[in-house]
Amino acid sequence: MDWFSSFPHMDDDRLRLLKKSIDDGFRTFTRAYGDGIEALFSPLQSFLIWSERLLTQTPWPIVLVAIGLIAWVASRSLRITLGAVATLLLIGYLDMWMDTMRTVSMIFVCTVIAIAVGIPIGIAMARSDRLRGVVNPVLDVMQTMPSFVYLIPVVMLLGIGRVPGVIAVVIYAIPPMIRLTDLGIRLVDRDTLEAADAFGSSSWQKLWKVQMPLALPTIMAGINQTIMMALAMVVIASMIGVQGLGQPVLKAIANQYFTLGVFNGLAIVGIAIIFDRVSQAYGRRLQKHREVVHG
Template identity: 80%
Template sequence: MDWFYTFPHMDDNALRDLKKGIDDAFRAFTRAYGDALETFFYPLQQFLIYAERFMLKTPWPIMVLLVLALAWGASRSWRIVVGCLVTLLVIGYFDMWEDTMRTVSMIFVSTILSITIGIPIGIAMSRSDGLRSVMNPILDVMQTMPSFVYLIPVVMLLGIGKVPGLIAVVIYAIPPMIRLTDLGVRLVDKDVLEAADAFGSSPWQKLTKVQLPLALPTIMAGINQTIMMALAMVVIASMIGVQGLGQPVLKAIANQYFTLGIFNGLAIVGIAVIFDRVSQAYGQRLQKHREIVHG
């Protein structure tokens, strides 16, 4: 009756040989193409360095004013602007400004990359049911895979540093961008598309002048979710050398520094709330504008 209590499984030697074969193949690929991959991602590294340098070298009053201007432009809400101001001043007062700017630069670059890659894929999915059926299981795996697992292949390929961390963040954060772009384009009213066809619009004109503008509120929801997931992953990516608010949290866990972990954790929460409120408010403004236009 042992078979009833013990699940049948592959022979231990065969399983070990399978795992070893996969690991050896991945290491061989890394040795063969590691340098080429580093060269390929060099522009990305420079972009990240410039973004971080800009945020660190810009005097803090100017950075605060830039954030407040963006918050006002997106939300038109004094409550959100005052909330951003208070959050940033508290972060600076508790000497977490530089780590916060490093984290914000990583979020900024990863969000730009996710938008650049995710929107075209989402548009392609909205136009092809076959591609959507292929991509959906891949996106399901990407969203359910434990975030720590993403660190393993990027470290093996590119080592420890900012670029491997950035790639792991983008892979983890991009699925909502792709899914909600696909959903937003598919939800565009068929009558509006027929009207565009009646006016002789080309497929490109129909996409850029009709579908994307109408799908923008849904796409903004995707951007919001991408930012939130990127912020969560940046903390985990501190394990492979990504600087910012995640490293003090990691240090606090290793050394049992309660206040260090709490303060930096609250700074992460504050940045998350700023991103969330501003992007949500902008998405709601776009939604209201669309309702007025279609009134």
């Protein structure tokens, strides 16, 4: 006996009709508002082009020195700085510099957008349990939804290109930014907040002068996780026209080019390690500073 045949389910014709009506509705919406939505994202397109040109057209020694300086200022670790520079030199030696710079520019733009959108939402969640109850299930869905699924509505609305790729990456990578901002603010010691109240601080002053500085190490952990998730999405985003290290990997999969895939995959890993080590070291420095100030 087929036990599943007795399971209650929607009639096939009704199910087909439901799917067709949803698809037709989305197509109608796309035709009606697609151009307007695309125009809305033109500043993002300009930002992407500027970021990519900055990294790809600047002479490589200047970019190398700049990244080395950023790594040193953030980490104050000679080992991490030399590791970052050596990794980039190896990437350049293996002729992957331009693709790497395109990937770094995309990750930079995605991270800036995630910070600009995620931190205000995290702050609002920390201030309202009701909003947190609404947003948390949405974040759960965003984190568990297969990454390929994000590409479908974005491509239908905006077509193939860098902007839809960036939007898909941001949607995939932003949940840790929101969650850890909310968590960091909620973990601020109550006694510290009561002291701020005793000094007559307004809620705005309390947020920017007490809660945000104390939550900064946790927020930095959120930025770190957002960067890692954005890098994990690089290969998938290349399917809709995002240039960078993901496209050679995709080409290697299609044509069975083993070395091309491995080298570009290792370049993505190298960039991920640089971002991870530098941001973690900066987060630890912030944590130590907080312990010194409040210890």
